[in-house]
Amino acid sequence: MSNIENNNNSSNTENIHRIFKPTYAALKNKTTVFILTAILAVFGWLSYQQMPRELNPEIVIPYVMITTVYPGNSPVDIENLITRPIEKELKNLKGVKNVSSSSYQDMSLIVLEFETDVPVKQALQDAKDQVDKAKSELPDDLDNDPSVEDFDFEEFPIMSINLYGDYSLSELKRYAEKLQDELEGLSEISEADIQGIDEREIQIDVDPHMLEASNVSFQDIENAIRFENVTMGAGEMVSDDTRRSIRTQADYTNMNQIRNTIVKSENGNIVYLRDMGNVTDGFQERTTISRLDKMPVVNLSIVKKSGANVLDASDKVYQIIQKNKDSGAIPSGLNVVVTDDNTKYIRNQINNLENSIIMGMLLVMFILYLFMGPRNALFSGLAIPMSMFISFIIIKQMGYTLNFMVLFSMILALGMLVDNAIVVVENVYRLYSHGSDAMTATKKGVSEIAYPIISSTATTLAAFFPLVFWKGIMGEFMKFLPITLIIVLSSSLFVALILNPAFTSTFMKLENLHGKKNMRKLWRNAAIFAILSIPFYFMKVYWLGNLLAVVTLIIIGNHYIMRPLARAFQEHFIPRMEKSYEKTLAFALKGRKPWLFVTGTFIVLVFSIMFFMSRQSGVLFFPDVDPTSVYITMELPVGTDLDRTNKVSKQVESIVYKTLEPIWILSSLSTPLWGLVKVR
Known part of the structure; x- marks a missing residue:
């Protein structure tokens, strides 16, 4: 009786399996899942393209x-x-x-x-x-x-535009103002501030002796100019049944009108402003000086709007400069040099991180191919782009920029993205290879491991979750790491449990690396993609031509390189690795050796801690890197004149030229007491 009961219990246990309802719902609506996958891919790509690029996250510090x-x-x-x-x-x-x-x-x-x-x-x-x-x-x-x-x-400048040449400061300022108007019209630019030259000023140098001789006061001169240079309304009149406004316009338009202003008229004697002294068209007393490579320049400091794409802003600034050069608005003799262009460094860093993500994806797919074969590798590898696309949609909606921390977090999560998908696909494939149909294998395979992979992902997220509440400036900077990781890993769980099952139940087949390929069909497909790529090269649509050419190479390379490599890896390397692991495990479990291994591991742990503590390694907020620019700050005593500060800055420039071989030297003197020399 006991044997019969045991047999009944074992048979009941085999027939009972978990049901993961979200996966069952996805399998009932596979067409909807396929459409959802396409929509997420398109919107994810658009979100990625539209996200503002920044080197560092936008941190609001009060x-x-x-x-x-x-x-x-x-x-x-x-x-x-x-x-x-x-x-x-x-x-x-x-x-x-x-x-x-x-x-x-x-x-x-x-x-x-x-x-x-x-x-x-x-x-x-x-x-x-x-x-x-x-x-x-x-x-x-x-x-x-x-x-x-x-x-x-x-509101810090993203770049500086310097204008210099064989022109007067007033001419340089006129060209700078033209550029300023166009640049500030861009939606990405908040301000284009002109530096290196002061505001225009009409200077009247009055002769005190002439004032006394003409019985004229300073107040008389001030009132004469104020009441002469005025535009005001003069009422209304009706003409041709239309009511019209009348306006008297008396603004100064040239220097002679100012000089000929009547200051006083008494007994037929008219006193003009020109009789009282010299009237000159000049500038306010200098408060700023800018100089590039020992040449006086007019400088435009470009500030982008908060939240705008710094790379788009930079591209449009360069386009405006080039457009003005091509149209002749900026003469050929006028030199326009862009300095302090932080966008070049930002672009390089972001491109490096993006390339790292692409290379990481390719390496992950390569490893999956070796272990799982081409079809299962594609099922598992689907988690990488889809998790990324879903993450881009969410991150963009949260108002974040595409910056160093976000991209670094994605690189960090890259290897973990496929973990859930690998477990799902491998379990489904195991059941499928044992005789179950694709739909049954998918339902049972996903339901068996759904809760374990959910708990596994939850434990990983729990390790990063406390970092979200890190306080202070460092916490504001670092919070993008855990937030991005939580979003990406949660997206990978969604892909593994919702999207992957729809694809495995539809397209899964038994892998046969020894099966013969239809060579005629292979070369026909490769030729079709190769021929399709040729017109796009002639039309200069290189990205599409390159994509089709890459597909051609993948078709050929898969048969002649990847399949033999995967076959050799699975038939030779993996069995040897399993045998080596089996021998090591058997050796470690004999007699008292388990205690020796545990004790040895503990000793290594203690030794590692003691070694780390004895070294007393220093702590750095950021690693030391070689600077590309040198900033020399000068602060002179209280009361120093701007001309004296200018002389000191020239001496500093001479020392720099003797010591280094700079690409350029930009000197900016904003107050009589303070100056900055930038060397690159």
Whole structure:
């Protein structure tokens, strides 16, 4: 009786198997799954193409700057009268991580760094409220209230356009303004700021003796210019049954009109502005100087909009420059040099990462081919592009950019993407090879391992999940790693349990690496793809021609290289590897050897920890790399004139030329006390 009961229990156990309902639903609607796969592939590719490219993730750090200008005061007075009263009120702010202040001649600067979990708008408003409270303690004769602004790291220039040649500064500025108008019209560009030249200024140098002789005051000259250079409405009139507006236009259009302005008319004696002194068309007192390779330049600093594609912005900037050169808007004698182009480095880094992903995919497919054969390798390899496409759709909808961290995370997940698909396909193929039909093998095979691979993926995600809550700037930077990994691995689970079963149940066949191929059919297919590629090369559609040519090579290479290699690998290498592993395992399990292996492993672990601790390796935030540019900052004593700063910068340039062989040297002097020399 007991034997009969045992036999009944074993037979019942064989007949009972799990049912994974999502896979069953996908198999009932295979056509829908195929259409869904195509849709996900198309939208994933479009999302990938449309995602903005950046080197680093966009990290919003709540920095707030409080700037107060109080002309005519020394740094000590600025510290006592401006900086300290404001700092006193700022102590009551919540969420402030760090407060730093600097007091300069005529100006106070306070920088607030908030915690990363404080919204920028809230930080800005809180800072404004506290500054408003401090106004009562500030000097009454301040020309302007303190300026409170947030600090956006996305507003750094992505490149600089330098114009120089045998032209005056006013001509260079005119060409720069033309470029500025076109560049700021681009949807990707936020600002194109002109530097190296100051605003135009009409200068009137009055002779005091002539003022006294003509009985004219400075106020008379000011009023004469103000009331003469004016355009205003003069009412309305009705003409031809139409009401028309009348406007008097008296704006200055040339220098002679300014010189001939009447300052005073008394007893028939007319005093013109030209009689009072010299009237010249010039520029404001220099506050900035830009120089490229010892030549004075007018510089355009290009700032992209937040969230815009930096590579698209760069391409359009170069297109506008080239268009103006071709049309003659920029004369041939005018040199236009682009410096500080960060997009070249960004493009190279992103291209390297993308190439690494492609090479990783090819290597993974190659390994799958060797172990599983061509058809099963394609089933498993489907997880790589489909998981990527689904991830791109989700990441784009989350508003993330395609940056170093996202791509690096995908490279990290590349090997894990196919794990679930390999287990599914291999289990289905095992049942199929034992006599089950494709549909039954798929249903049973997926249901048997669905919950194990879900738990396996969940444990992997659990290891990365705590990194999402990493606080601080480093946490904001690193959170893209776990988020991307969670999205990619979850997508691979969806592909393995929903998409893969539809394909395996429809296209799975028994692999026969020894079977004879129809050579006539093989060469016919290869010839068709080769012939189809030729017209595309003549039409210069190279990508499509290359794709068809690659398909031709794959068809031929699969028969003459890959199939023999996979056959040799499965028939010779794998059996030898299994025998070697079997011998090693048998040796390790004899007698007391298991205890020796466990003890030895523990000793190696302890030794490794002691060795690591004894070395006391240093910790770096980022690895040291050879710089491509050198930045030389100059800060001169308070009261230094801009011309003196300019002379010092020229001396620095001479030293650099003697020491290095630079590609270019760009000097930027923005204040009399401070200058920057960039060397590349």
